[in-house]
Amino acid sequence: MNSAKSKQMKAGEAPEEVANERHDFLQSTVQRLRDRAGNVCSFPGCHVHTHGSAFNGDKAVGVGVACHIKAAAPGGPRYDAKQTKDERRHLNNGIWMCQTHSKLIDADDSAYSVKILRDWRHTAEARSNSLINQKSFTENEVKAAIEEGTVSTLQRWVNRSNDPFETPIAEVMKGYETGLERLDPRFNVQVDVVGGKYHHIISAAQDNVSLRLILQDLDQLEDFWEAERALFEEGRELQIPGAHFKIEGSKLFDAIHQRTHRSGQGVLTMGAPKRALTANLYARSPEGHERAIDTFTCYYTSGSVRTVFNGTALGGFFAVNASCTHDGRDTKFDLTFNLEAWCGKNILDLPGFTRLARAAQNLGKGRLVVEIEVGNNVASFDTKSSPINEEYHAQLRWLIEYLDFARKVAEHCSEHVILKAIDFDSEVYMALRKYARLLSGPVATTRKPGWLCGGAFTYYDGCELSSFESTGIPPVIKLALKDTMTFELFGQAITAPRIETIYTDVEFSLFSDLDAREKPKIELYTTEKSTITTQLQAEDSWMVHTDLSVLGEPLPLSS
Incomplete structure (x- = not known):
């Protein structure tokens, strides 16, 4: 008799799920999330009302979004594979946001943790509860009430x-x-x-x-x-x-x-009134995955022909200039970057650089996107339409990589490395790249078996040639640079530790020329077992010099 076998589930274990299945909220849960937040965005300080009546007819309009604290599907932000379907769709896994702030917490690389979002929800629901049976005022109504109190100003002035x-x-x-x-x-x-x-x-x-x-x-x-x-x-x-x-x-x-x-x-x-809007800068991959880079303020004006948008992101590093005609026939988008906006800053404190460096990984075949919230609509611009798209992205990626290597070096320097001068050098770039790799640990490589090096050596009295013979321990050769390397980096001189190379499992031969028996020579050969390890000397340190004259002088070794 055949019998069906069932696998018992351990307590607290989530059932197996269909791959990539989304567990969206039920409509009743969405309504409860909105009600508990008081129909207001839960982002700290936002307090935007998310639903209201349309101007015409009996319809309603809304900008509210029920967001998952732990993602609804694999690959989303804060996804928890241990959650069950019911847990993902539960009220406790949701938070009510406006459209603008929902995009920030739903981005693939959202910086907001589960704890932070739960704290936001708790604060928003507490605020919603405290406003029950309270009057609601607009900003203009509050300002009018305050102005009535200016009659007491003279008394304050006289009695100050x-x-x-x-x-x-x-x-x-x-x-x-x-x-x-x-x-x-x-x-x-x-x-x-x-x-x-x-x-x-x-x-x-x-x-x-x-x-x-x-x-x-x-x-x-x-x-x-x-x-x-x-x-x-x-x-x-x-x-x-x-x-x-x-x-x-x-x-x-x-x-x-x-x-x-x-x-x-x-x-x-x-001029036309200049109005402020919220804008978001993303890096978007060809598959549609987004990495948030910055949220910034964008200003727009509008005339008889077109609307113009202007703004800066990452402390002025990016400048946005965009326009679109009212008939929709002509759209222009200009996104420039300029490192001068960061002059005078510690390169370890550049605004938003960590997010920018992560986003740069998507720029090989991806693009930068600027989305500007205009009422209930979104004006979207991206660099894909630019005729110099590939060149633009290549230059930006190289700049970000240069800065990233420099920051890795700066983390080990004795003093702060300040962005004093905007000067890029290909040789310095190669040096930074090499040092950044060595700072992460020794680099092990191999080479084809064969001659490595050779030369004469000084023979001292008391030294026996038999001491060169194998003692059961694989021969090890260590080569170290005699001098340190000093290079200019953004207006200051940086002295790096010496690099040493260790060769293991090498073979050697000792000999002397017949006409120069008193000058012994040695030749070293690598074998199939030989390994080559390159590393920074531990006793040396990174030094920062504000006086650039050291670039032309030999420096004493540091220890």
Whole structure:
């Protein structure tokens, strides 16, 4: 009689799963995650509402995403093979996020651990609970309530102590802005003080505002007409010196113009409102896998023809300049990199370099992608469309590799290695590559059997030739560099430890010429068993010199 055998499962053991099967949340679980988070993104400090009513009809719109803390399928971030299907789909394995922040935690190389995401969820749910039966205010409503309290500013000013921090600077500035707005209530005024200069940012407070702008002697302004075209077509800023313009029809502008005209330093800046957006930089492989590099702020303006995006990532290393026409026929994308943005920094503290180095592994056949969140949509640009795509990626990978080798050396140096000068040298690159490999440990190689080296040696009294004969221990030859190597790296000189090479299982022959019996010679040969080990001498150290004159001088060996 045939009987079916079943394999008993140990306690806590997950059942076998179909390869690559996704265990997505049930719709009821998605709803519970959203409700427990209070319909708000759980990313710290985000607090974006993720669902609401559409402007037209009876539909709703949403930007919320139910994310897995431990991935829903193999290969995803924080995947746990021991989880069961029910555990992956359970409420406890989820966190509610907005679209922007969901991409950060769902990237293949997400830096956020399971513990961090669980802490976020706990904090978000606690905040959601604390807001029950509480009133909800927008930022503008809060600002209006605060402004009513400026009547107490004078009392604070008169009664302030000798402590300068008690001076109500913010309230004074707000009073100045309010006074200017009273000259013409049709406008809102914001005043910024930067480097001793006052910037008056004036925007219309009403839909219809009539002014008269008088421009004169514009032909004397270099590139004015090109700048004017960019203003209308793209919303780019256009600057006109005070001597070339006048604004009539507003007491506010009359007062500002009279003051700036007397000093001769006023500048009229016109442009479409510059709005900030969240942008993400990724490296994407041909298979679609993404590695997050940076999240940064991107600004955009829009004109009659196209919308323009500008921003910088990784502390200014990458600069993004993109545009797209309103009819969708023309899209431009320019992503440049410049190491000068990191000048003066310790090369071990370069912004986001670790993520950049990991992402560079995908650039062989992959591409860089910039995604800009615009409302509920995403504007996506990538380097694949560039005619110099391969050359661009090759140069970027070489630069990253150069820096990565230099950072490995810097980790062992006696002093910080600072990025003082942007200078790349192919010979230094080869040296850094060699040292980076040796820093990870001795390098063992082999060679074809044959002659290795030979030469004369000095024979001292008391030395017996029989001492060269085999004693049962394989002969070992150690060769060490006599001098250290010093090279320039980003504006400072680096002295490396000496390199030594150890040959094992070598054979030798001793002889002397008939006409020079007093000068014995030796020749060394490698065999099929010979191994060659190259390593850094342990007693030497890495040294950093700020004085580059040492590059032309022999240095004493360090120990």
